[in-house]
Amino acid sequence: MAQRTTADQTMSRTELGTYLVELADEFERGDQDVAVSVGNKTVTLHPPDDVSVSIDVVEQSSMLRGQRETVDIQLSWKPESG
Structure with a gap:
């Protein structure tokens, strides 16, 4: 069974930078557990030492919608077994 926790929000660039630094700090600590803030909830995950990473950047230009850029990480x- 899959359990999904989702939050959509708008952040300033500074707030986003702080969020990403805090997430990076969680991974760099080296503990087994990684706490991820999602909206008003914190989810605890258990990544191993090696993690698969996929980065997708899209730059779109549309006559009707204008330009849009997205980054998906x-x-x-x-x-890891506990």
């Missing part, structure tokens, strides 16, 4: 792994 996906991290995935099989959790």
Whole structure:
């Protein structure tokens, strides 16, 4: 069974930078557990030492919608056994 926790919000560039630094700090600590803030909830994950990373950047230009840029970063792994 999959459990998904999602939050959509708008952040300033400074807030986004702080969020990403805090997430990076969680991974760099080296503990087994990584706490990820999602909206008003914190999810605890259990990544191994090596994590698969996929980065996708899209630059779109549309006559009707104008320009749009997106960056998708996906991290995935099989959790460490506890």
